[in-house]
Amino acid sequence: MIKEFKEFAMRGNVVDMAVGIIIGAAFGSIVKSLVDDVLMPVVGLLLGNVDFSNFFFVLKAGKVPGPYATLAEAKAATAVVLSYGLFINAIVTFLIVAFAVFLLIKQINSMKKEVQAAPTTKECPFCLSAVPLKATRCPQCTSELKA
DSSP, rough: OOOHHHHHTTTTTHHHHHHHHHHHHHHHHHHHIIIOOOOOHHHHHHSSOOGGOOOOEEEEESSSSSSSHHHHHHHTTTTTTHHHHHHHHHHHHHHHHHHHHHHHHHHHHHHHHHOOOOOEEOOOTTTTOEETTSSBTTTTTTOOOOO
């Protein structure tokens, strides 16, 4: 059983997938940091010193009654909160990752496009068989072909 697992794990596709997942997770954490630490503070500043990570709605007050100034304060008081600001950050993170994956797939698809080779044959108008371009007679039906 261990031998079969080794054979399975060492297949090219499994190793490639594992590497892709690891790189994807690392890329996801980089994008999350970009959104949380770079983009959202700038957007918040442009919107008048708004911190999206502190957008929340208290569903039920905690042991210490509110109002709560920050999300951390509400969670420390064990309040039940709806953290829609964190959800907005997650949406922005997803959109950036999705756009990066789109660009990657677009690049891969453009590299896959093969240059169409010039045709080397033509069709005989009489018997419809493939004939070399330079041929003056069809090898199948011996009809004379016009250049």
